[in-house]
Amino acid sequence: MRIRSVALLSLSALLLAQLTPALAAPPPSEFGTDYDDPRTPAPAVAVPDTKHCQVEIVRHGFRNFDPYQSTYTPPTACQGPWSKVVLRMHGAVKGVQYDRLGHITIGGVGVFRTSTPEPSADGIAWDVEKDVTSYAPLLTKPQPVVMELGNVVNETYTGVLDITVTLDFYTTSRRVPAAKTANVVLPLQDQRREESDLIGTATLPRNTTRLVGEVYVTGSGGGCEEFWDTSAPAETGYSCPDGSPYREVDVSIDGKPAGIALPYPYIYTGGWSNPYSWRPSPAPRAFDIKPLAYDLTPFAGLLTDGKPHEFRVHVNGVPAGQSGWFTVPNLHVWTDAHRSQTRGALTSYAVAPLTKTDQVSTGSVSTKASRTLKISGYVDTSAGRIRTTVQRTLRNTSEHTWTEGETKDSLDANWRDTSIVTSGGKVELTDLDYGKKGLLTFLPNATVPGGYDVVTDLKIHDTIRTTHGLTKETYDGRASWIYNVPRDQRHATGTQTVRFQSLGANGCYDHTLQAVNGIYTKDLHRC
Numbered sequence: 103m104r105i106r107s108v109a110l111l112s113l114s115a116l117l118l119a120q121l122t123p124a125l126a127a128p129p130p131s132e133f134g135t136d137y138d139d140p141r142t143p144a145p146a147v148a149v150p151d152t153k154h155c156q157v158e159i160v161r162h163g164f165r166n167f168d169p170y171q172s173t174y175t176p177p178t179a180c181q182g183p184w185s186k187v188v189l190r191m192h193g194a195v196k197g198v199q200y201d202r203l204g205h206i207t208i209g210g211v212g213v214f215r216t217s218t219p220e221p222s223a224d225g226i227a228w229d230v231e232k233d234v235t236s237y238a239p240l241l242t243k244p245q246p247v248v249m250e251l252g253n254v255v256n257e258t259y260t261g262v263l264d265i266t267v268t269l270d271f272y273t274t275s276r277r278v279p280a281a282k283t284a285n286v287v288l289p290l291q292d293q294r295r296e297e298s299d300l301i302g303t304a305t306l307p308r309n310t311t312r313l314v315g316e317v318y319v320t321g322s323g324g325g326c327e328e329f330w331d332t333s334a335p336a337e338t339g340y341s342c343p344d345g346s347p348y349r350e351v352d353v354s355i356d357g358k359p360a361g362i363a364l365p366y367p368y369i370y371t372g373g374w375s376n377p378y379s380w381r382p383s384p385a386p387r388a389f390d391i392k393p394l395a396y397d398l399t400p401f402a403g404l405l406t407d408g409k410p411h412e413f414r415v416h417v418n419g420v421p422a423g424q425s426g427w428f429t430v431p432n433l434h435v436w437t438d439a440h441r442s443q444t445r446g447a448l449t450s451y452a453v454a455p456l457t458k459t460d461q462v463s464t465g466s467v468s469t470k471a472s473r474t475l476k477i478s479g480y481v482d483t484s485a486g487r488i489r490t491t492v493q494r495t496l497r498n499t500s501e502h503t504w505t506e507g508e509t510k511d512s513l514d515a516n517w518r519d520t521s522i523v524t525s526g527g528k529v530e531l532t533d534l535d536y537g538k539k540g541l542l543t544f545l546p547n548a549t550v551p552g553g554y555d556v557v558t559d560l561k562i563h564d565t566i567r568t569t570h571g572l573t574k575e576t577y578d579g580r581a582s583w584i585y586n587v588p589r590d591q592r593h594a595t596g597t598q599t600v601r602f603q604s605l606g607a608n609g610c611y612d613h614t615l616q617a618v619n620g621i622y623t624k625d626l627h628r629c
């Protein structure tokens with residue numbers, strides 16, 4: 103892409119094909135000084151009908167790169183255990199500002215990562231919800247809170263990011279039990295970086311029975327690794343010559359590969375050289391950046407000796423000496439309530455090398471890649487010997503072509519990350535299937551000297567299949583604007599359709615939002 107810097111509470115099934123009357127006014131012919139507050143079609147977090155309490159952990163206007171710090175104190179009126187804990191963020195910004203990336207840690211553990219929308223001159227506000235019940239073990243005692251949301255405010259970039267974040271705690275009842283979570287959630291200690299790797303240690307409880315790692319990871323920072331999925335080898339002449347577009351996030355324990363995963367190709371609200379593509383709705387996952395998950399239980403029995411063990415997060419495919427990847431790992435640990443010491447071993451281990459081909463020529467890169475992992479182990483617990491087998495399969499295909507000068511730049515890429523975990527006779531499937539197909543054109547404007555018409559056509563799909571259900575989120579949009587002119591002469595236009603569908607324990611959910619030139623024109627619920 104040539105211009106890099108421009109960059110559940112389920113609804114009732116009775117709401118069949120309902121069009122919100124408030125959206126009846128015709129949209130403007132092009133973007134003006136304001137657009138609708140950003141929304142996504144995703145459902146609200148499903149919460150129980152029990153007593154709940156709210157604790158505020160962030161209230162701050164971010165204008166620089168200083169982190170905000172506070173102290174979390176558990177709610178005295180809603181003491182645990184809890185049935186649900188929900189993080190809710192409200193943001194507001196006006197003026198001129200780029201999209202920014204934010205992250206929250208509680209007790210050193212990463213619990214939330216987000217990107218912000220680019221504002222209108224008149225100002226926007228938006229809300230994000232995240233189910234953070236899995237972090238409940240952290241929240242039983244006071245903890246330090248840190249939110250980082252680096253921002254620049256000056257005469258040109260005037261937007262201050264006003265952010266409020268709360269935690270809502272939902273109690274239990276006779277009908278609503280406490281949530282089932284890990285017993286301990288740990289950050290890595292003594293963290294250090296070696297190029298794109300993050301290394302740290304963790305000392306696990308001696309009675310560990312299960313271990314799941316998670317990594318919040320994004321290619322970011324405005325450099326080429328923010329657009330890693332369009333990278334190309336230097337010999338192609340492409341403007342981001344960071345080698346093959348394949349990236350993989352690997353976890354090793356004491357030097358032994360233990361987990362593999364594909365990163366998600368996030369698009370922030372200035373991405374694909376067209377901020378108007380993301381007004382008012384962002385790309386899937388942009389407001390709630392999800393961590394990658396790794397079931398490391400086959401190794402658990404080797405880590406219960408009370409000693410620190412080294413964990414390394416490695417981003418495979420990043421050129422030597424290149425930076426631009428953000429990684430925050432956590433460990434979720436389950437323990438044995440009836441035994442002070444557990445032990446175990448690996449019983450089989452097969453981590454295949456990466457299989458990858460890049461067909462490279464001037465103006466094109468065609469990539470196919472795959473990798474597999476299968477690891478088994480056991481832990482001897484008070485309930486007997488628990489055997490766990492983790493299988494993971496990664497697949498990526500990518501077709502990237504461009505014309506001379508990158509006046510036309512197209513991408514058709516797909517990722518598939520499938521995990522099957524068999525433990526204690528139970529099988530858990532997680533199948534991630536996502537991709538993007540788009541074309542960016544950058545051509546001289548016929549009437550404006552020095553101006554360029556930037557046009558983006560893009561489709562995104564994001565499907566998650568699990569043992570318990572399915573979710574699917576899609577984006578389909580087209581936007582255009584004139585580059586290299588004053589803001590009030592951009593004559594930007596854009597249409598977008600975003601849709602979220604799910605089917606599972608909470609029933610059927612299907613929500614579509616359509617917008618024209620920044621104004622929502624359809625809000626449709628089905629099911």
